[in-house]
Amino acid sequence: MADHEAVWRTLSAVRTARPLVHNITNYVVMNSSANALLALGASPAMVHSVEEVEEFADLAHALVVNIGTLSPAWVAAMKLAVARAVARGKPWVLDPVGAGATRYRSAVAGDLAARRPAVVRGNASEILSLARASAEATRGVDSTQAAEAALDAARAFARLTGAVVAVTGAVDYVTDGDRVAACHNGHLLMTRVTGMGCTATALIGACLAVEPDPLAATLHALALLGLAGELAAERAAGPGTLQVHLNDALAGLDRETIGRRVRLQ
Amino acid sequence: MADHEAVWRTLSAVRTARPLVHNITNYVVMNSSANALLALGASPAMVHSVEEVEEFADLAHALVVNIGTLSPAWVAAMKLAVARAVARGKPWVLDPVGAGATRYRSAVAGDLAARRPAVVRGNASEILSLARASAEATRGVDSTQAAEAALDAARAFARLTGAVVAVTGAVDYVTDGDRVAACHNGHLLMTRVTGMGCTATALIGACLAVEPDPLAATLHALALLGLAGELAAERAAGPGTLQVHLNDALAGLDRETIGRRVRLQ
Amino acid sequence: MADHEAVWRTLSAVRTARPLVHNITNYVVMNSSANALLALGASPAMVHSVEEVEEFADLAHALVVNIGTLSPAWVAAMKLAVARAVARGKPWVLDPVGAGATRYRSAVAGDLAARRPAVVRGNASEILSLARASAEATRGVDSTQAAEAALDAARAFARLTGAVVAVTGAVDYVTDGDRVAACHNGHLLMTRVTGMGCTATALIGACLAVEPDPLAATLHALALLGLAGELAAERAAGPGTLQVHLNDALAGLDRETIGRRVRLQ
Numbered sequence: 159m160a161d162h163e164a165v166w167r168t169l170s171a172v173r174t175a176r177p178l179v180h181n182i183t184n185y186v187v188m189n190s191s192a193n194a195l196l197a198l199g200a201s202p203a204m205v206h207s208v209e210e211v212e213e214f215a216d217l218a219h220a221l222v223v224n225i226g227t228l229s230p231a232w233v234a235a236m237k238l239a240v241a242r243a244v245a246r247g248k249p250w251v252l253d254p255v256g257a258g259a260t261r262y263r264s265a266v267a268g269d270l271a272a273r274r275p276a277v278v279r280g281n282a283s284e285i286l287s288l289a290r291a292s293a294e295a296t297r298g299v300d301s302t303q304a305a306e307a308a309l310d311a312a313r314a315f316a317r318l319t320g321a322v323v324a325v326t327g328a329v330d331y332v333t334d335g336d337r338v339a340a341c342h343n344g345h346l347l348m349t350r351v352t353g354m355g356c357t358a359t360a361l362i363g364a365c366l367a368v369e370p371d372p373l374a375a376t377l378h379a380l381a382l383l384g385l386a387g388e389l390a391a392e393r394a395a396g397p398g399t400l401q402v403h404l405n406d407a408l409a410g411l412d413r414e415t416i417g418r419r420v421r422l423q
Numbered sequence: 424m425a426d427h428e429a430v431w432r433t434l435s436a437v438r439t440a441r442p443l444v445h446n447i448t449n450y451v452v453m454n455s456s457a458n459a460l461l462a463l464g465a466s467p468a469m470v471h472s473v474e475e476v477e478e479f480a481d482l483a484h485a486l487v488v489n490i491g492t493l494s495p496a497w498v499a500a501m502k503l504a505v506a507r508a509v510a511r512g513k514p515w516v517l518d519p520v521g522a523g524a525t526r527y528r529s530a531v532a533g534d535l536a537a538r539r540p541a542v543v544r545g546n547a548s549e550i551l552s553l554a555r556a557s558a559e560a561t562r563g564v565d566s567t568q569a570a571e572a573a574l575d576a577a578r579a580f581a582r583l584t585g586a587v588v589a590v591t592g593a594v595d596y597v598t599d600g601d602r603v604a605a606c607h608n609g610h611l612l613m614t615r616v617t618g619m620g621c622t623a624t625a626l627i628g629a630c631l632a633v634e635p636d637p638l639a640a641t642l643h644a645l646a647l648l649g650l651a652g653e654l655a656a657e658r659a660a661g662p663g664t665l666q667v668h669l670n671d672a673l674a675g676l677d678r679e680t681i682g683r684r685v686r687l688q
Numbered sequence: 689m690a691d692h693e694a695v696w697r698t699l700s701a702v703r704t705a706r707p708l709v710h711n712i713t714n715y716v717v718m719n720s721s722a723n724a725l726l727a728l729g730a731s732p733a734m735v736h737s738v739e740e741v742e743e744f745a746d747l748a749h750a751l752v753v754n755i756g757t758l759s760p761a762w763v764a765a766m767k768l769a770v771a772r773a774v775a776r777g778k779p780w781v782l783d784p785v786g787a788g789a790t791r792y793r794s795a796v797a798g799d800l801a802a803r804r805p806a807v808v809r810g811n812a813s814e815i816l817s818l819a820r821a822s823a824e825a826t827r828g829v830d831s832t833q834a835a836e837a838a839l840d841a842a843r844a845f846a847r848l849t850g851a852v853v854a855v856t857g858a859v860d861y862v863t864d865g866d867r868v869a870a871c872h873n874g875h876l877l878m879t880r881v882t883g884m885g886c887t888a889t890a891l892i893g894a895c896l897a898v899e900p901d902p903l904a905a906t907l908h909a910l911a912l913l914g915l916a917g918e919l920a921a922e923r924a925a926g927p928g929t930l931q932v933h934l935n936d937a938l939a940g941l942d943r944e945t946i947g948r949r950v951r952l953q
Binding site for chain 3: 205209214
């Protein structure tokens with residue numbers, strides 16, 4: 159299908175361009191995100207100091223902002239880097255980790271989401287929390303946090319912010335407020351490895367650097383990670399081996415496997 | 424034996440309840456602790472900012488405080504989170520990493536140990552350092568740091584603080600100042616992987632969330648980790664593969680293996 | 689050859705002495721550096737707070753300073769630790785990660801390089817950036833960043849600072865400004881794992897603790913890591929399994945394999 163070819167083209171473009179992906183991310187996943195970006199073919203950098211984030215944002219091809227282990231100094235750096243990326247027309251992606259868990263976290267996530275991210279990726283709970291905090295999306299969203307409710311909220315939130323919004327889970331949904339696409343790749347064992355959502359966000363950053371349509375870039379990144387997770391699960395005996403094989407699988411993805419196994423709709 | 428069944432019950436309770444374990448821990452082990460908690464069946468979160476630790480402590484079922492890479496801002500957050508956990512009656516466990524190595528570290532460890540942890544887990548040197556710094560335990564503790572001396576100090580320190588104290592090593596000892604229990608599981612190769620002690624502390628946090636007796640919770644966590652380490656060592660060719668197989672083994676532990684191989688006394 | 693025997697002697701000395709290596713390093717590689725040091729046979733510690741770095745530098749046998757994720761508070765701690773190590777006659781090694789990428793990073797790298805490191809290790813781009821910023825080395829260094837240009841710059845920079853300078857890449861070059869040695873071990877797949885350069889620097893720290901000649905210590909550390917990477921690549925299916933097998937290989941290196949496969953000149 160055309161979709162499969164587009165996924166392959168995005169991966170090939172990452173491998174060829176080796177885009178520099180600037181990450182301001184959480185302590186838990188810095189190593190695993192860097193390794194996943196390298197395995198995909200991108201060039202990762204973790205730079206968070208206010209003294210240098212703006213200058214580094216100028217060098218990078220995309221910016222990833224993840225609030226997993228936030229604190230005020232880091233939030234200040236995130237805002238500086240985001241402002242510079244937006245001013246330079248470079249895409250950035252927001253991972254609102256734990257939005258809804260504490261007021262501080264929700265406030266920071268909401269503030270950042272208003273700063274013109276190309277993409278926001280979260281789980282159903284995080285996206286619902288962000289959407290509820292905004293006026294338009296509040297209505298009609300119930301508290302069950304079902305995928306459908308999250309998808310409605312995601313669509314409303316996408317319209318409100320202008321960002322593509324991804325709700326990841328057993329099925330990943332991606333919307334720009336108008337179009338909705340879904341990816342059915344992935345494996346349950348991935349939920350037993352820390353930072354898989356953060357890895358998805360990092361890979362979206364890499365794909366944004368080479369694919370101008372943020373909805374396509376997001377969908378392709380999720381398909382590549384989900385497929386690598388499936389391939390890894392076939393070789394893994396548990397969550398420890400899964401993570402190791404996942405990076406091998408990302409590095410080895412080829413056109414034939416993508417064509418045969420990516421499941422988008 | 425009854426003990427084996429109790430270990431299995433604790434593991435089953437973690438897998439069923441999936442307790443939210445709040446970690447304020449060191450940079451080195453954030454990823455590996457999160458993965459071990461996920462492999463056991465718990466739900467880990469790393470949250471350290473003073474802006475949100477209290478609110479997050481309200482959500483969590485247990486708190487893990489580890490001073491491995493401490494600095495003043497983190498210590499402030501540790502104290503806030505501990506106070507909230509104690510006020511809410513939630514158990515917390517202290518890992519006094521490197522107590523005795525520097526005055527700052529010893530002072531912070533001693534201060535935290537006085538704030539009513541349910542459990543303190545360290546190696547012989549750390550527990551001896553903590554115990555020596557307290558008046559009651561100072562007498563009679565020599566400087567050889569043998570397991571026996573550490574055990575005496577641990578017992579005195581447990582009586583002084585009201586905490587269960589675990590001294591881990593080739594044999595793990597757990598005491599509430601009165602009772603003493605020992606776990607003989609584990610493998611020498613585990614000492615070649617960074618953060619195994621920190622992982623033990625994190626798993627104790629998960630077990631504290633489901634088992635009301637802190638001595639039992641601690642002993643069960645150490646048995647589960649030690650057994651997983653043994654199983655991993657059987658498949659490992661060195662410390663790299665050991666860590667990977669350890670998480671697989673934690674996720675796969677079953678009643679039969681626990682009944683056959685856990686060695687408590 | 690005599691060189692092979694010297695490499696083996698350094699490894700044996702690390703395994704026997706288990707030197708305490710004090711790391712002030714970046715968030716991305718704290719876990720992987722600690723594991724590589726343990727696999728080699730050393731005893732790693734990550735300690736960065738200004739409240740304790742001086743006291744800890746007194747305990748340690750060598751100091752590793754890596755600016756990968758620098759910020760002002762960490763730089764202050766680096767300077768305190770370096771001053772103490774130098775005052776006590778203990779060797780320290782600098783990893784100027786990303787020197788040249790931002791002004792802040794270049795300034796910090798240049799400042800630290802002037803504080804009498806025993807060794808500076810970087811890639812060609814980082815060493816060229818450091819060398820260009822110094823008066824003597826500026827002349828004659830063009831912008832192509834070829835290994836030859838980097839080597840000339842490294843030699844000049846070594847003479848200027850008194851440090852041994854290592855430029856690592858497909859071939860690793862080590863110079864004290866006069867002598868130049870090269871190591872041909874290593875594998876291309878190592879470039880797909882994050883923090884391999886940082887790991888090299890950490891292992892140099894361990895070897896500096898037992899081998900008084902910093903040029904030999906550096907060359908031996910690079911040979912041991914390169915050889916372990918080659919052995920790991922033979923068993924790996926990609927970058928994920930490479931990292932795991934690399935630590936196994938480091939822990940298992942023996943005299944016979946070193947004698948047969950280390951390639952120095």
